[in-house]
Amino acid sequence: MIAAQTLAIARNTFREAVRDRVLYNLVAFAVILIASALLFGEISIGVEKTILINIGLSSISVFGLLIAIFLGIGLVHKEIDKRSLYSLLSKPIHRWQFVVGKFLGLNLTLLVNTLFMSMGLWGALYYLTRSFQPEDVYIWTAIYFILLELFLVTAVCLFFSCFSTPILSAIFTFLIYVVGSAASDVRDFGTLTKNPLLESLTTAIYYLLPNFSDFSVAGVVSHGLPVGSHLILLNTAYAVCYASMLVIAAVWIFSKRDLK
Amino acid sequence: MIPARTRRMAPTLGLLLAAWGASALVQMSVDREMARYRESPEILWISSGKVLRTLSLGHQSLLADVYWTRTVQYYGSRLRDHKTDFSLLGPLLDITVTLDPQLTVAYYFGSIFLSEKPPRGAGDPKHAIALLQHGIVANPDEWRLWHHLGFLYYWELRDYVRAAAAYQAGAKNPKARDWMKVMAAAITEKGGNLQTSLFLWSRIYDSSEDPTIRKNAAGHIDGIKAQIDMEAIEKRAQQFQVENGRWPASIAEMVSHGLLPGVPVDAAGFPYRLKPDGTAALHPASTVTLDYDHSPAPPRAPAP
Numbered sequence: 127m128i129a130a131q132t133l134a135i136a137r138n139t140f141r142e143a144v145r146d147r148v149l150y151n152l153v154a155f156a157v158i159l160i161a162s163a164l165l166f167g168e169i170s171i172g173v174e175k176t177i178l179i180n181i182g183l184s185s186i187s188v189f190g191l192l193i194a195i196f197l198g199i200g201l202v203h204k205e206i207d208k209r210s211l212y213s214l215l216s217k218p219i220h221r222w223q224f225v226v227g228k229f230l231g232l233n234l235t236l237l238v239n240t241l242f243m244s245m246g247l248w249g250a251l252y253y254l255t256r257s258f259q260p261e262d263v264y265i266w267t268a269i270y271f272i273l274l275e276l277f278l279v280t281a282v283c284l285f286f287s288c289f290s291t292p293i294l295s296a297i298f299t300f301l302i303y304v305v306g307s308a309a310s311d312v313r314d315f316g317t318l319t320k321n322p323l324l325e326s327l328t329t330a331i332y333y334l335l336p337n338f339s340d341f342s343v344a345g346v347v348s349h350g351l352p353v354g355s356h357l358i359l360l361n362t363a364y365a366v367c368y369a370s371m372l373v374i375a376a377v378w379i380f381s382k383r384d385l386k
Numbered sequence: 387m388i389p390a391r392t393r394r395m396a397p398t399l400g401l402l403l404a405a406w407g408a409s410a411l412v413q414m415s416v417d418r419e420m421a422r423y424r425e426s427p428e429i430l431w432i433s434s435g436k437v438l439r440t441l442s443l444g445h446q447s448l449l450a451d452v453y454w455t456r457t458v459q460y461y462g463s464r465l466r467d468h469k470t471d472f473s474l475l476g477p478l479l480d481i482t483v484t485l486d487p488q489l490t491v492a493y494y495f496g497s498i499f500l501s502e503k504p505p506r507g508a509g510d511p512k513h514a515i516a517l518l519q520h521g522i523v524a525n526p527d528e529w530r531l532w533h534h535l536g537f538l539y540y541w542e543l544r545d546y547v548r549a550a551a552a553y554q555a556g557a558k559n560p561k562a563r564d565w566m567k568v569m570a571a572a573i574t575e576k577g578g579n580l581q582t583s584l585f586l587w588s589r590i591y592d593s594s595e596d597p598t599i600r601k602n603a604a605g606h607i608d609g610i611k612a613q614i615d616m617e618a619i620e621k622r623a624q625q626f627q628v629e630n631g632r633w634p635a636s637i638a639e640m641v642s643h644g645l646l647p648g649v650p651v652d653a654a655g656f657p658y659r660l661k662p663d664g665t666a667a668l669h670p671a672s673t674v675t676l677d678y679d680h681s682p683a684p685p686r687a688p689a690p
Contacts, residue, residue, distance in 0.1 A: 345447030
């Protein structure tokens with residue numbers, strides 16, 4: 127019963143997102159950008175395929191990030207604004223179900239969008255090479271890692287949207303993404319100072335921030351190299367653990383929030 | 387009969403076209419005026435690959451592609467404009483491989499054009515060696531990087547001990563071709579000679595898909611082949627001199643004495659010429675260049 131209710135909220139979130147025209151514009155723009163990679167390859171030497179894969183994967187990642195932020199920031203606020211949340215919570219539904227349902231719905235949207243953009247990448251790749259090589263299958267690993275990254279971004283967005291305005295949520299999420307992408311540099315900076323206090327502080331920040339750089343394997347797969355299964359497992363576990371932490375925090379904040 | 391609506395629109399269209407034409411003309415003048423302002427020195431605003439890696443927010447491989455494209459464009463434009471200063475080539479390549487250490491094409495390209503002397507390259511073989519060593523560490527399976535390293539020591543630095551060691555080290559890679567071992571032995575035994583040089587440049591030509599590298603290698607191959615041809619002509623001229631007590635007047639005279647089957651031509655299709663002292667030379671109009679004289683010429687008998 128509880129699971130069915132949560133899934134119904136997720137389904138509705140997905141339906142609502144699919145109706146959003148901005149989403150189609152972003153996906154279309156990403157596919158056009160991927161196709162234009164065929165032209166970029168022409169002005170370089172010997173790396174047409176590498177450039178296509180890198181542009182394709184970066185487009186999927188950047189546009190996925192934009193979609194996650196644009197849709198994620200309104201997850202809670204829009205429901206309060208439209209007052210649909212009140213009618214929903216008047217039913218025998220827990221607040222945590224609402225938050226988790228929203229989170230799952232947005233991830234489903236991102237999954238479908240990523241698949242559409244991936245089709246664009248594979249189409250462009252086929253147009254360029256006229257055949258697929260066995261090592262091309264590793265591109266799926268990079269796409270899977272992008273999904274894990276978006277999974278984390280969604281969790282960050284949801285967390286902020288539970289207590290902040292949409293604009294502030296977008297700014298906070300983007301900043302977390304920027305700092306999280308350079309998390310290892312923050313730690314390295316502390317190590318370089320040789321100051322034990324600063325070193326401990328930067329190490330703590332390193333573990334506190336979501337480490338988005340772990341999911342960046344485009345450079346490996348674009349050269350036809352595989353990504354170890356151990357790393358796939360570890361990254362999956364990391365994304366699940368970290369996103370769970372944020373969703374639990376979001377549920378806790380949302381449960382305490384006075385909605386009157 | 388022109389419809390009334392079209393007639394009404396004609397002045398507006400005319401004005402639009404006139405304004406567009408005027409703006410295009412003014413733009414041309416602005417372009418001419420701005421040309422001297424646009425000729426700013428080429429600068430790398432961020433020269434550290436590590437900083438760029440951080441700023442790329444996880445998209446470092448895409449940024450590497452951008453820098454690689456910029457490297458190719460930079461080299462091509464310098465070559466096109468006949469400029470001999472390639473000072474940005476090394477830093478651009480360093481940034482590219484720091485962002486994407488697996489971009490092997492950058493090592494191959496860099497090893498050739500960083501080491502080539504101006505006007506073909508930056509004339510910095512030590513930088514090229516450092517780049518290749520970085521590539522070997524990042525790509526231990528790429529045995530061809532050892533080939534390029536050995537070749538640099540052999541061709542640019544004439545350090546035959548290090549060249550042989552590089553070929554030896556590369557030959558240990560299970561994927562390496564058998565000739566890597568042969569090269570190690572040949573260089574150890576003979577040092578530099580034209581046949582070895584020809585073989586190595588041919589391997590570089592065959593193993594590269596990069597048209598710039600292939601064109602450069604083809605130029606060297608043509609030069610070495612011409613040098614081999616000229617040495618053969620000089621040997622025959624020497625034979626003529628021994629038999630007749632004088633140097634031949636021309637290659638045609640050597641052909642008429644049966645010392646050569648015909649007048650040999652170089653890769654550009656021009657016949658070789660014979661100087662009065664019995665040495666061979668390229669035709670003045672030939673496009674083949676002979677700036678690769680790395681092997682000692684065979685001892686020549688003094689003229690009578």
